[in-house]
Amino acid sequence: MRLLSALENFFWQRSKNDYHPGFIVSVLLNKPIPDDVLAEAIRLTGEDFPVLFQQIEETNSDSLPVIVPIRKTLVTEDVIRHVDDDECNHLFQNYKMKATDDQCSWVVFVKENRLSLMADHTLFDGMSSYNVLNSIIKYANKGVRSTNGLIYNANAPLLPPQHPYDELETNMMGNIKAKIAPFWIQYVSPLVSKVLPTQNFNFPEFDLQKHLYDEAGKLKQDNCYYSWNIPPKDLKTVLQSCRDHNVTLSVWICARVTEQLSKASDSTAGNLINIQIPMNMRPYLMRVLHKNSNSIAVGNYVSVSACTVDISKDELEQWSLAQNIQEQLEKSKSDPAAAIEYIKLLKQVNVAKFLKSKYAATIPETAFELSNLGVLDPSSANDEYQLLNAQFHQPKFVSSILCCSSISTRLGGLTVNISYPPTLDKVLRPLFEDL
Incomplete structure (x- = not known):
C-alpha cells in the first residue's frame, strides 16, 4: 500500500x-x-x-x-x-x-x-x-x-x-515555500482577495453560491452545455492554420473562446480573462524518472498552467490572441519541476479547510478552464467496433465560470463541450453559437 x-x-x-x-x-x-x-x-x-x-x-x-x-x-x-x-x-x-x-x-x-x-x-x-x-x-x-x-x-x-511526484526531490526553494505555504494559502490569499478590488473578468449578476447549491445546501448539477463540433475536414484546415501560426490546437480553442467572451462587455466587469489549462505530466515523468508509459497510463498526473488576457489592451485578433496565449503557455510549461513543486505544497495545508473556503467563494478565480485530451483513435477501418465520436464532460467547477472539455476522433472531428451556469445562458449561448 x-x-x-x-x-x-x-x-x-x-x-x-x-x-x-x-x-x-x-x-x-x-x-x-x-x-x-x-x-x-x-x-x-x-x-x-x-x-x-x-x-x-x-x-x-x-x-x-x-x-x-x-x-x-x-x-x-x-x-x-x-x-x-x-x-x-x-x-x-x-x-x-x-x-x-x-x-x-x-x-x-x-x-x-x-x-x-x-x-x-x-x-x-x-x-x-x-x-x-x-x-x-x-x-x-x-x-x-x-x-x-x-x-x-x-x-x-x-x-x-x-x-x-514524490520521487522527485524537493529543492531548497521548495522547502522554503513549504514553510510559507500554509500561512499564505489559508490566511493571506483569502484576505487579499476580499480587500483588494478585482480586475478579473466576471458577470456581476452571477452568484456562485446560488449556482453551486440548492436550497438545502446540496451541490446541484444543472450546468448548461454547449457542444462545439468541428468536422474532420474542417479540423484538418484548422490544424494547418495552427501549424502556420505556430500555435497548438488547445491554444486556438482558448483564443476563440476568449474572443467570444470579450464580446459580452455589456454584461461583464473586469478586464483580465484568466485561463487555466491542465497539463499532462506523463512525458516529463517518462523523461526524468524513466517511467514506462504503461505504468503511468492510468493515475493522476496533472499540473496546471495559467494564462491571462487583458481585453482592455491586448490585441484581440484571433491569431494575435492565440500567439499571446501560446507564449504564456510555453513559459508556464518551461519548468515542469516547479509546477509539481507547487502541487506538493498542498502537503502543508489542511486540505479540508482549504476546500471549504474555496467553495464559500462568491466569484470564481478564473474565466474558464480548457482540458484537451487530444485524438482518440483506437479503431481502424476494418474493425468491427468503429469509434464514431467521443465527448468529455465535467461537472460544476468552483474555480472557473465555464469549463471547456475537448477530445477529437478520426471520424467525428473535434468536440468541445462548454459547460456554464444556467443563469448566463442568454448571454453566453449566442456567443458560443457564433464560434
Missing part, C-alpha cells in the same frame, strides 16, 4: 466531501458491444492497468489515506451499468463513485452504442479515461469474450510505494 500523494489527497477530500462527483469521457460506436465482450475487454484492461482495481482506505484522522487493492471479486454488474438516461447532468447528480469499501472508483454506463466512463478524480485524470477506453475498444476488436462474467479476482498487485 502507499499513501495518497498531495495531489490525490486534494481530489480525495473534494470527492469525499461531495464537492465533485467525478468526470465522464464517453464514446459513440457504430454498434453496441455485448456485455460478455465488454466484460472481457475491461478485465484485460485491468490487467494492463492495475490502478483500476485499487481503493482508498482511511486509517485515522492524523495520517493520509492509503491506496490498497480491492479485496473482493468483481463481476460484470459491478462495473457495467445499463441506463436509459446517460445525459451528463443526470449521471453527475445521481451517481457518486465510491473509492472505498471494496468498490471501484469508476463505472462504465452503457446506453445502446454509447459507453460513458465516469471516474472519481482521485486516482484518475482525463488521460486515464482516454487510455482505458482506448484499451477497451482495442480488446473488443480482438474478438475477446468472457465466459463467466468475471472482471477481477481480488488479485491486483500493490502499487509502488510512492507516487512519481
Whole structure:
C-alpha cells in the first residue's frame, strides 16, 4: 500500500466531501458491444492497468489515506451499468463513485452504442479515461469474450510505494515555500482577495453560491452545455492554420473562446480573462524518472498552467490572441519541476479547510478552464467496433465560470463541450453559437 500523494489527497477530500462527483469521457460506436465482450475487454484492461482495481482506505484522522487493492471479486454488474438516461447532468447528480469499501472508483454506463466512463478524480485524470477506453475498444476488436462474467479476482498487485511526484526531490526553494505555504494559502490569499478590488473578468449578476447549491445546501448539477463540433475536414484546415501560426490546437480553442467572451462587455466587469489549462505530466515523468508509459497510463498526473488576457489592451485578433496565449503557455510549461513543486505544497495545508473556503467563494478565480485530451483513435477501418465520436464532460467547477472539455476522433472531428451556469445562458449561448 502507499499513501495518497498531495495531489490525490486534494481530489480525495473534494470527492469525499461531495464537492465533485467525478468526470465522464464517453464514446459513440457504430454498434453496441455485448456485455460478455465488454466484460472481457475491461478485465484485460485491468490487467494492463492495475490502478483500476485499487481503493482508498482511511486509517485515522492524523495520517493520509492509503491506496490498497480491492479485496473482493468483481463481476460484470459491478462495473457495467445499463441506463436509459446517460445525459451528463443526470449521471453527475445521481451517481457518486465510491473509492472505498471494496468498490471501484469508476463505472462504465452503457446506453445502446454509447459507453460513458465516469471516474472519481482521485486516482484518475482525463488521460486515464482516454487510455482505458482506448484499451477497451482495442480488446473488443480482438474478438475477446468472457465466459463467466468475471472482471477481477481480488488479485491486483500493490502499487509502488510512492507516487512519481514524490520521487522527485524537493529543492531548497521548495522547502522554503513549504514553510510559507500554509500561512499564505489559508490566511493571506483569502484576505487579499476580499480587500483588494478585482480586475478579473466576471458577470456581476452571477452568484456562485446560488449556482453551486440548492436550497438545502446540496451541490446541484444543472450546468448548461454547449457542444462545439468541428468536422474532420474542417479540423484538418484548422490544424494547418495552427501549424502556420505556430500555435497548438488547445491554444486556438482558448483564443476563440476568449474572443467570444470579450464580446459580452455589456454584461461583464473586469478586464483580465484568466485561463487555466491542465497539463499532462506523463512525458516529463517518462523523461526524468524513466517511467514506462504503461505504468503511468492510468493515475493522476496533472499540473496546471495559467494564462491571462487583458481585453482592455491586448490585441484581440484571433491569431494575435492565440500567439499571446501560446507564449504564456510555453513559459508556464518551461519548468515542469516547479509546477509539481507547487502541487506538493498542498502537503502543508489542511486540505479540508482549504476546500471549504474555496467553495464559500462568491466569484470564481478564473474565466474558464480548457482540458484537451487530444485524438482518440483506437479503431481502424476494418474493425468491427468503429469509434464514431467521443465527448468529455465535467461537472460544476468552483474555480472557473465555464469549463471547456475537448477530445477529437478520426471520424467525428473535434468536440468541445462548454459547460456554464444556467443563469448566463442568454448571454453566453449566442456567443458560443457564433464560434
